Each structure stands twice: as C-alpha cells, then as structure tokens.
Amino acid sequence: MERLTLQPGAAAAIDEYLEYRRIVGEDDGGKLFTPEEYEEYKNKVLPIRLQNRLYVSWRSPTGMDCKLVGPETPCFCTHRYKQHKTDFEVIPKERPIYVPCRVSRCPCRSYHFVPLNGTQPIRCRCKHFAEQHSAAPDFSCNSCSKCSGFHSGFTCGCGQPAYTHETVVETKEERLAQGKPVGKDVPFAAMGGLTGFSSLAEGYMRLDDSGIGSPSAQLLESPVTNTDHPFLRALQGPSSSMQTNFQITDGGASSAMQASSLKRPEEDDMAYFERQYQERLKKEKAAKRGKNAVQSKNPWQ
Numbered sequence: 576m577e578r579l580t581l582q583p584g585a586a587a588a589i590d591e592y593l594e595y596r597r598i599v600g601e602d603d604g605g606k607l608f609t610p611e612e613y614e615e616y617k618n619k620v621l622p623i624r625l626q627n628r629l630y631v632s633w634r635s636p637t638g639m640d641c642k643l644v645g646p647e648t649p650c651f652c653t654h655r656y657k658q659h660k661t662d663f664e665v666i667p668k669e670r671p672i673y674v675p676c677r678v679s680r681c682p683c684r685s686y687h688f689v690p691l692n693g694t695q696p697i698r699c700r701c702k703h704f705a706e707q708h709s710a711a712p713d714f715s716c717n718s719c720s721k722c723s724g725f726h727s728g729f730t731c732g733c734g735q736p737a738y739t740h741e742t743v744v745e746t747k748e749e750r751l752a753q754g755k756p757v758g759k760d761v762p763f764a765a766m767g768g769l770t771g772f773s774s775l776a777e778g779y780m781r782l783d784d785s786g787i788g789s790p791s792a793q794l795l796e797s798p799v800t801n802t803d804h805p806f807l808r809a810l811q812g813p814s815s816s817m818q819t820n821f822q823i824t825d826g827g828a829s830s831a832m833q834a835s836s837l838k839r840p841e842e843d844d845m846a847y848f849e850r851q852y853q854e855r856l857k858k859e860k861a862a863k864r865g866k867n868a869v870q871s872k873n874p875w876q
C-alpha cells in the first residue's frame with residue numbers, strides 16, 4: 576500500500592504533514608498511516624475528540640487559569656501532555672478525571688503541571704527539582720528522605736504560591752458553566768486547555784477572556800532562527816542551509832511569510848495554526864490586491 580509521502584519540494588505537503596501530526600499525535604506508533612488508515616483514524620477518532628474534549632489548566636485559588644496546558648506542555652513526570660491519555664470514548668463520571676501517562680513504566684497517574692520560574696525549573700522545599708521526585712501519586716523525593724512530597728513556595732504571576740494551584744481537567748460543559756473560554760472545536764490531538772492564540776500567555780497577561788486573539792505583526796514578521804520548530808530543525812539536517820535557502824528566495828514579503836510559518840517551539844500548538852490561518856488571510860488579501868503581490872518561490876529547493 577502506498578504510504579503518505581513528504582515531497583521536500585512542496586510547502587503544501589509540509590502543511591499537510593504538520594496537520595497530520597497534529598491530528599494523529601503519536602497514535603500511529605511512529606509509522607505514517609496509509610491514506611486509507613488515516614481516513615479510518617479520522618472517522619473513528621474525530622467525532623469522539625470533538626465531543627469529548629477535555630480541557631486542562633493549572634488553576635489559581637483565585638479561579639484564574641494561570642496556565643492552559645497544550646500538547647507540548649511537560650508534566651511532573653517529565654513527559655508531555657500529548658503522551659498522556661487525552662482521548663476518551665466516554666468521559667468518566669468521577670471527578671477528578673485522571674489523565675494517565677501512556678509512556679511505558681511511567682508511574683504518573685494523571686497529568687500534573689509544574690510551573691517554571693522564567694525558564695528555570697522550580698525547586699521543592701527539600702531543595703530538589705520536580706524531576707528528582709517520584710511521578711507516582713505521592714510525589715516523594717528520590718534524592719532525600721526528609722521530603723514528604725513535592726511542595727514549592729514559588730510565587731506564580733497571579734501572586735499566589737505554586738502549591739495552592741491545582742491541575743484541573745474538565746469538560747466543555749463544566750468550563751462553560753464557569754464562564755471559561757472553550758474556543759472553537761478542533762480536530763487536533765491533546766489540545767488540553769488551548770483555545771486560541773492568547774492561550775499561550777500566562778493567565779495574568781491574558782487580557783481577553785475569549786482566549787482568541789490574533790498575533791501581532793511583529794510576531795508574524797520576526798525572522799526564523801535555529802531554535803525553531805522541531806520539524807524545521809529535523810528537516811534542516813546537519814547543515815544550516817535552511818536559513819540560507821530562505822534568504823535566497825525572492826526576498827520580499829513571501830519569504831518572510833514562509834519563514835515565519837515554521838517558527839517557534841513555544842508556539843507549537845494552537846498558535847501555529849492560528850498564525851498560519853492569519854498568514855493565509857494575509858496572502859489571500861495580497862493576492863486579490865495585485866497580480867504579482869505574492870509570487871512565492873519554493874524555499875525548499
């Protein structure tokens with residue numbers, strides 16, 4: 576059977592691949608589905624996903640969602656949210672809803688968010704990092720005997736200590752009942768609490784309660800760098816020719832757009848699609864405006 580192939584020359588194929596990856600996550604076991612398998616997968620999973628989506632956030636005692644968890648957000652167990660069980664054919668009746676880790680032999684019983692202090696991991700009062708603690712439900716320390724479970728006095732941006740926050744897993748109805756944003760229904764795997772571009776900001780910086788904002792022009796136009804999207808880095812191989820390839824295209828708006836369409840690890844999630852959508856709109860507008868406004872050469876050749 577013919578497998579989906581990635582033609583390095585086709586930007587459309589890359590879009591397609593990224594969309595495939597967002598939809599399938601790791602459910603293909605590392606081997607691309609055939610087009611038939613992909614269709615079958617979508618027919619089976621998407622209705623469940625659209626109906627039974629679980630929203631995951633890290634909530635302050637003030638009620639604010641200080642962090643909306645996305646597919647790439649790490650858990651206390653060090654695995655990412657997307658590596659946990661995120662699709663439920665039937666939503667459990669009991670609360671809390673447990674979202675166990677699917678990595679083999681990981682003792683994590685349910686996704687548990689740990690904040691960072693800027694870019695630094697936070698320490699327990701026993702002075703050890705989260706990853707030095709057991710991911711089993713008591714979170715006891717593996718590196719000392721005086722710790723009765725991870726507990727950090729780190730103060731979140733909302734002004735409350737980290738230990739007073741809770742990782743909350745809830746349904747769309749439960750969020751709506753509290754007036755919390757739920758975003759649009761999306762077919763992507765492990766979306767967690769992401770409901771739009773601004774979901775990536777910390778709670779206290781997220782001013783719109785819709786959770787659906789649009790990216791700034793500055794963000795859209797910032798240049799591509801080596802710390803970019805893992806997919807870009809994977810394609811980049813041993814050389815740094817990617818950068819160069821972008822530079823030698825027609826140099827105008829289109830190359831800037833191409834470059835920014837593959838940007839930023841932090842933004843991986845919903846934001847990536849949000850931004851792509853915005854760029855598509857921009858492109859369409861530009862195309863309407865004039866004949867050669869956006870004559871994009873292929874940056875991959």
Ligand SMILES: [Zn+2]
Pocket residue numbers: 650652653654676677678681682683710
């Ligand atoms: Zn795990």
Ligand SMILES: [Zn+2]
Pocket residue numbers: 650651652653654659675676683684685686687
């Ligand atoms: Zn976990």
Ligand SMILES: [Zn+2]
Pocket residue numbers: 699700701702703708715716722723724725726
């Ligand atoms: Zn500890």
Ligand SMILES: [Zn+2]
Pocket residue numbers: 699701702703716717718719720722
């Ligand atoms: Zn310790």
Ligand SMILES: [Zn+2]
Pocket residue numbers: 634635641731732733734735740
């Ligand atoms: Zn907070």
